[in-house]
Amino acid sequence: MKQLLKNKKNIIAIILLVISIISYLSYNIFFREDTNSSYALSKYGSRSDEVKQIQTKLKRWGYYNGSVDGIYGSQTLSAVKWFQSKNGLTVDGIAGQKTLAAMGIYSSSANTTNSNSSSDLNLLSRLVYAESRGEPYTGQVAVASVVLNRVKSSSFPNSVAGVIYQSGAFSVVNDGQINLSPNATAKKAAQDAINGWDPSYGAIYYFNPNTAKSAWIWSRPLTVVIGNHRFCK
Numbered sequence: 296m297k298q299l300l301k302n303k304k305n306i307i308a309i310i311l312l313v314i315s316i317i318s319y320l321s322y323n324i325f326f327r328e329d330t331n332s333s334y335a336l337s338k339y340g341s342r343s344d345e346v347k348q349i350q351t352k353l354k355r356w357g358y359y360n361g362s363v364d365g366i367y368g369s370q371t372l373s374a375v376k377w378f379q380s381k382n383g384l385t386v387d388g389i390a391g392q393k394t395l396a397a398m399g400i401y402s403s404s405a406n407t408t409n410s411n412s413s414s415d416l417n418l419l420s421r422l423v424y425a426e427s428r429g430e431p432y433t434g435q436v437a438v439a440s441v442v443l444n445r446v447k448s449s450s451f452p453n454s455v456a457g458v459i460y461q462s463g464a465f466s467v468v469n470d471g472q473i474n475l476s477p478n479a480t481a482k483k484a485a486q487d488a489i490n491g492w493d494p495s496y497g498a499i500y501y502f503n504p505n506t507a508k509s510a511w512i513w514s515r516p517l518t519v520v521i522g523n524h525r526f527c528k
Contacts, residue, residue, distance in 0.1 A: 422442060424476075437495035440488045502524065
């Protein structure tokens with residue numbers, strides 16, 4: 296009899312433990328916000344300042360027509376899916392890290408913001424160095440400006456990294472030159488472009504007329520010629 300009661304107590308203890316574990320996991324999955332990040336994962340049903348940022352950007356770019364209310368409803372879900380489809384992302388309607396990065400949304404903390412700005416500057420400097428070292432300084436700034444103009448365009452990914460690493464966009468990514476260390480001139484050119492100087496006059500393409508064989512790129516409207524590059528829209 297004592298053994299039977301002991302077994303029953305053990306079974307009850309196990310059941311209570313299982314219930315506790317299930318309750319804990321359910322709470323963390325469905326209710327607890329991610330306290331390790333300034334931004335929680337945004338998805339259908341979310342309500343946050345991050346959702347407002349998502350809505351604001353998507354509305355500016357023409358993906359979203361609803362209210363900027365911070366509520367991740369069906370309109371926001373559809374807009375995020377459209378954005379993901381347009382930018383080569385997994386179309387799941389969830390604003391995860393990759394989707395947020397493509398939108399240019401990062402942590403609100405000053406340190407993280409500075410870190411992301413530094414990261415963009417470094418990557419842009421490497422692109423400038425790989426693509427246009429040896430070109431006139433104005434031409435190097437123009438190359439950086441093309442990347443930034445693409446970021447602003449709804450036809451391209453909406454982040455510096457997204458534009459530079461877009462499939463087929465820059466040959467220096469494929470051949471590894473993007474990993475070369477930029478010199479001081481390339482860094483300064485990238486910074487000048489970030490600060491607003493655009494000697495490309497709004498160009499979103501450029502090419503070397505001595506090597507370009509594509510009839511399509513030659514058909515693009517010319518904005519300016521600097522050194523060995525033709526800049527166009």
